[in-house]
Amino acid sequence: MSQSKRKQQEKNSATSQFGSQVQDRPRPDEIEDDSPILKFKDFSIFYDDFEAIKNLTVDIPRGEVTAIIGPSGCGKSTLLNAVNRMTDLIPGCHIEGKMELNKEDVFATGMDVIWLRRRVGMVFQKPNPFPKSIYDNVAYGPKLHGKRNGDALDEIVERSLKEAALWEEVKDRLKANAMSLSGGQQQRLCIARALAIKPHMVLLDEPTSALDPKSTSHIETLLGQIRGQYTVIIVTHNMQQAARVSDYTLFLFEGEMIEFNRTADLFVNPDKKQTEEYITGRFG
Numbered sequence: 001m002s003q004s005k006r007k008q009q010e011k012n013s014a015t016s017q018f019g020s021q022v023q024d025r026p027r028p029d030e031i032e033d034d035s036p037i038l039k040f041k042d043f044s045i046f047y048d049d050f051e052a053i054k055n056l057t058v059d060i061p062r063g064e065v066t067a068i069i070g071p072s073g074c075g076k077s078t079l080l081n082a083v084n085r086m087t088d089l090i091p092g093c094h095i096e097g098k099m100e101l102n103k104e105d106v107f108a109t110g111m112d113v114i115w116l117r118r119r120v121g122m123v124f125q126k127p128n129p130f131p132k133s134i135y136d137n138v139a140y141g142p143k144l145h146g147k148r149n150g151d152a153l154d155e156i157v158e159r160s161l162k163e164a165a166l167w168e169e170v171k172d173r174l175k176a177n178a179m180s181l182s183g184g185q186q187q188r189l190c191i192a193r194a195l196a197i198k199p200h201m202v203l204l205d206e207p208t209s210a211l212d213p214k215s216t217s218h219i220e221t222l223l224g225q226i227r228g229q230y231t232v233i234i235v236t237h238n239m240q241q242a243a244r245v246s247d248y249t250l251f252l253f254e255g256e257m258i259e260f261n262r263t264a265d266l267f268v269n270p271d272k273k274q275t276e277e278y279i280t281g282r283f284g
Helices: 003-018 076-083 113-119 134-144 150-163 183-195 213-226 239-245 263-268 273-279
Strands: 038-047 050-060 065-069 093-101 120-123 201-205 231-235 248-253 256-262
Touching (some): 038 076, 050 076, 050 248, 050 256, 065 239, 076 093, 134 183, 150 183, 150 213, 183 201, 213 231, 239 263, 248 263, 256 273, 263 273
Parallel strands (some): 065 231
């Protein structure tokens, strides 16, 4: 057998483990606008002199799920935090290049950060419900933005909890303290809280890394249910999870984009050898 054929067989064997995980799903019917929701152009993030994200140029598709993968310290969470300008809170952090959300320059002088964060919801690795009732957690954002009508808030809370696949579990105890929920339920509550203000995009920073398999399955299922209604970007270390839940995958290494493609292609037939080696566990 020739060396090239042997290498191809090794590649096929290494990546075939994802064949049953990847779902090459059609574009959701709800998406009427084919333009990218988020565009990066020569985008870099610096911590003082250290370049954490290096000249990133990529378009994020609207209404679908994009996973960001890569080894620890490669810039995944840094990039996610920049999307709603949480990087503003880090001393010494500055950006170069451009990032546009729906053609609005996110880092332009005069950008209303409150406006931005109404459109970009964020869910963190560790569930962080407020020490309030389940109802008040979900209603917090709408109230902050001027919603006061009781019936309207009731509808928002119910809709958000249903979208987060939590309604049936909590509908009879909405006044209970959110801290009484299990860890998985708390994380779905945080997702419901993010969805309550109808953002354009939801950012998830390793949302299941601290959860049990059942809770992880709940969240992965709901991501499939909300695609089309929301654009989702999820950072994950779990290659199988990225393969299962995402439509597109962005692979970062040491702050650089190595590959961006449809998940079905990147995991089963990657363009770059470095991608293949990472997703099959040869490094990282």
